[in-house]
Amino acid sequence: xxxxxxxxxxxxxxxxxxxxxxxxxxxxxxxxxxxxxxxxxxxxxxxxxxxxxxxxxxxxxxxxxxxxxxxxxxxxxxxxxxxxxxxxxxxxxxxxxxxxxxxxxxxxxxxxxxxxxxxxxxxxxxxxxxxxxxxxxxxxxxxxxxxxxxxxxxxxxxxxxxxxxxxx
Numbered sequence: 001x002x003x004x005x006x007x008x009x010x011x012x013x014x015x016x017x018x019x020x021x022x023x024x025x026x027x028x029x030x031x032x033x034x035x036x037x038x039x040x041x042x043x044x045x046x047x048x049x050x051x052x053x054x055x056x057x058x059x060x061x062x063x064x065x066x067x068x069x070x071x072x073x074x075x076x077x078x079x080x081x082x083x084x085x086x087x088x089x090x091x092x093x094x095x096x097x098x099x100x101x102x103x104x105x106x107x108x109x110x111x112x113x114x115x116x117x118x119x120x121x122x123x124x125x126x127x128x129x130x131x132x133x134x135x136x137x138x139x140x141x142x143x144x145x146x147x148x149x150x151x152x153x154x155x156x157x158x159x160x161x162x163x164x165x166x167x168x
Contacts, residue, residue, distance in 0.1 A: 006099035
């Protein structure tokens with residue numbers, strides 16, 4: 001899962017030589033620029049659409065939990081067909097906005113509730129606690145066995161599944 005509140009990412013560099021690149025943050029709200037550097041020459045790539053299939057293009061995958069957003073995957077396209085990004089190190093440069101909401105006030109309640117459950121779970125290990133053994137008080141620590149409690153995981157199930165698919 002990526003950022004909840006929108007962040008602007010400028011000039012994130014990726015290695016070429018493959019048919020796709022994976023952006024670091026997702027879901028992606030908008031892509032402002034994709035530039036491919038081939039032999040020192042900057043080639044701006046245009047977004048491919050159903051009606052426009054330019055020779056120098058990219059196609060962004062859709063984010064399954066919210067189809068109005070894009071996933072982290074960008075394919076290189078040329079005239080409506082799959083292509084390969086120019087080979088090189090850090091020669092594919094992408095600028096984009098990632099996140100789901102404009103501000104923290106706009107964040108859906110399910111994300112706030114899940115964050116609260118996760119924080120409660122993680123802070124549990126910092127609480128002083130005592131357990132009783134027979135007639136004696138014995139120090140006991142409550143270290144969480146996992147960071148994301150089942151209730152929080154269930155609230156965000158679609159988001160977590162999409163993250164696993166993207167990272168696989």
